[in-house]
Amino acid sequence: xxxxxxxxxxxxxxxxxxxxxxxxxxxxxxxxxxxxxxxxxxxxxxxxxxxxxxxxxxxxxxxxxxxxxxxxxxxxxxxxxxxxxxxxxxxxxxxxxxxxxxxxxxxxxxxxxxxxxxxxxxxxxxxxxxxxxxxxxxxxxxxxxxxxxxxxxxxxxxxxxxxxxxxxxxxxxxxxxxxxxxxxxxxxxxxxxxxxxxxxxxxxxxxxxxxxxxxxxxxxxxxxxxxxxxxxxxxxxxxxxxxxxxxxxxxxxxxxxxxxxxxxxxxxxxxxxxxxxxxxxxxxxxxxxxxxxxxxxxxxxxxxxxxxxxxxxxxxxxxxxxxx
Ligand SMILES: *[C@@H]1O[C@H](CO)[C@@H](O)[C@H](O)[C@H]1NC(C)=O
Ligand SMILES: *[C@@H]1O[C@H](CO)[C@@H](O)[C@H](O)[C@H]1NC(C)=O
Ligand SMILES: *[C@@H]1O[C@H](CO)[C@@H](O)[C@H](O)[C@H]1NC(C)=O
Ligand SMILES: *[C@@H]1O[C@H](CO)[C@@H](O)[C@H](O)[C@H]1NC(C)=O
Numbered sequence: 001x002x003x004x005x006x007x008x009x010x011x012x013x014x015x016x017x018x019x020x021x022x023x024x025x026x027x028x029x030x031x032x033x034x035x036x037x038x039x040x041x042x043x044x045x046x047x048x049x050x051x052x053x054x055x056x057x058x059x060x061x062x063x064x065x066x067x068x069x070x071x072x073x074x075x076x077x078x079x080x081x082x083x084x085x086x087x088x089x090x091x092x093x094x095x096x097x098x099x100x101x102x103x104x105x106x107x108x109x110x111x112x113x114x115x116x117x118x119x120x121x122x123x124x125x126x127x128x129x130x131x132x133x134x135x136x137x138x139x140x141x142x143x144x145x146x147x148x149x150x151x152x153x154x155x156x157x158x159x160x161x162x163x164x165x166x167x168x169x170x171x172x173x174x175x176x177x178x179x180x181x182x183x184x185x186x187x188x189x190x191x192x193x194x195x196x197x198x199x200x201x202x203x204x205x206x207x208x209x210x211x212x213x214x215x216x217x218x219x220x221x222x223x224x225x226x227x228x229x230x231x232x233x234x235x236x237x238x239x240x241x242x243x244x245x246x247x248x249x250x251x252x253x254x255x256x257x258x259x260x261x262x263x264x265x266x267x268x269x270x271x272x273x274x275x276x277x278x279x280x281x282x283x284x285x286x287x288x289x290x291x292x293x294x295x296x297x298x299x300x301x302x303x304x305x306x307x308x309x310x311x312x313x314x315x316x317x318x319x320x321x322x323x324x
Contacts, residue, residue: 025304026114026204027091035111036303038083041103045077047086051097058086083108091115111240116204128193133205137186146183150190150205154308157203158190166312170198170254198255212237214281214298214311221317228286231315233298234279241302248273248283250294250314258299258310266291285317293318 027033044061048054049070056068058075067075076087088095096115101108123129143163150157156168158178165178177191188207192199214235223229237243248271249258261267261283272284281298297314301307 025111026116027088029091029093029115029117031091032087032089033091033113034085034087035099035113036083036085037101037109037111039101039103039108040081040083041108043104045079045084045101045103045108046105047075047077047099047101049095049097050100054100057088057099088113093117109240118202123195125195125197127195128191129195130189130191131203131205133188133190134186135188135207137183137188137207139184141184143180146180148178148183148188148205148207150178150203152199152201152203154305156310156312157192159312161312164313168310169252212309214300214309216298216311216313216315219313219315221315223288223317223319225288225290225319225321227288228284229288229317230274231283231285231296231317233281233311233315235281235298235300235309235311236279237300237302237307237309241304241307243300243302246273246281246298246300248281248296248298250296252297258297261296288319290319290321 025033025035044059046059047057049057049068055070056066057071058065058067058077060066060077060079065077067073071088074089074091076089078085078087084101086099086101093115096113099111099113101111119131121129121131146160146163149159149161152168156166157171158168158176159166160178160180160183163180165173165180167173167176171192175193177193178188182188188205190203190205214233216231216233221229221231231248235246247258247260249261251264252258261271262273266289267285270286272286274282274284281300283296283298285292295314295316297310297312299308299310
């Protein structure tokens with residue numbers, strides 16, 4: 001067999017569909033998850049699963065731990081200077097819910113876990129593939145109130161937001177079908193046409209993921225050459241996530257992390273990240289040149305491996321020569 005033939009013929013695409021609020025962790029059935037609580041405790045640490053009533057997950061004191069019956073042989077609690085981390089293995093669908101950590105009976109943290117049941121979908125390169133999905137949606141919802149987002153391995157595929165359809169890198173209107181009308185009809189199926197090897201991955205579609213966002217104010221900026229400009233935005237993410245890295249960029253390539261504008265040699269010494277408050281993401285560009293006319297986007301990464309977000313549509317900057 002020719003090398004690569006198999007790869008070209010068969011792709012494994014898995015789709016997670018779920019209607020849920022934001023969560024601090026997501027895991028698959030039979031998979032594992034880590035829920036961390038960054039608050040130290042020197043006494044008795046207890047973690048309970050709270051859904052209606054409380055069920056013991058694990059309790060540790062002076063290095064010896066007891067697991068609850070429903071979690072037998074499936075958990076591990078590790079401690080570090082800044083807190084503890086619960087590892088949950090062999091996840092069951094009924095593990096979905098809220099986990100409450102406490103220290104000597106006083107509450108430390110609450111972490112929610114989303115358990116997802118994967119559906120494998122196979123397709124050959126060049127084919128069209130549809131992930132069927134229907135949900136109870138509001139027939140007469142205003143376009144701007146529709147929030148819907150599909151991701152592949154944490155990266156945007158398509159989103160409905162403020163009355164617009166946005167596409168992620170490598171996807172566009174010719175390849176992805178999703179519309180405000182389909183949404184109102186309760187049809188959230190995602191069709192990808194002309195499937196490519198790079199489309200293989202784990203897809204997840206979530207209605208109403210308004211917990212994640214970047215707002216650019218304004219979205220269009222004009223400036224004169226040789227002056228300076230501040231591109232301003234603010235961002236949000238669900239509670240329980242910590243932002244570990246953020247970048248402004250204008251070049252992007254499917255499947256690769258975008259390049260930080262500070263690393264571009266054209267911008268050396270001319271860009272600065274200015275942050276006035278915690279969720280503010282401003283970029284200052286000095287000594288503007290006409291070729292700085294680009295669309296700049298902000299992307300942030302959190303301590304959750306699936307918690308990465310790029311704000312669309314970005315800020316478009318146009319730099320013009322001096323008026324005469
Ligand atoms: C989970 O593991 C069980 C036992 O190995 C298996 O029967 C089941 O199909 C698995 N489920 C998924 C969704 O992988
Ligand atoms: C947990 O592991 C112990 C020791 O390997 C075993 O005896 C016990 O049956 C296991 N319990 C469950 C519920 O799997
Ligand atoms: C895939 O869908 C496109 C429209 O999006 C259509 O033009 C094309 O014929 C379809 N291809 C196959 C193989 O069904
Ligand atoms: C962010 O901070 C900059 C610089 O201090 C400020 O000019 C801008 O208005 C702030 N933007 C938002 C959205 O808070």
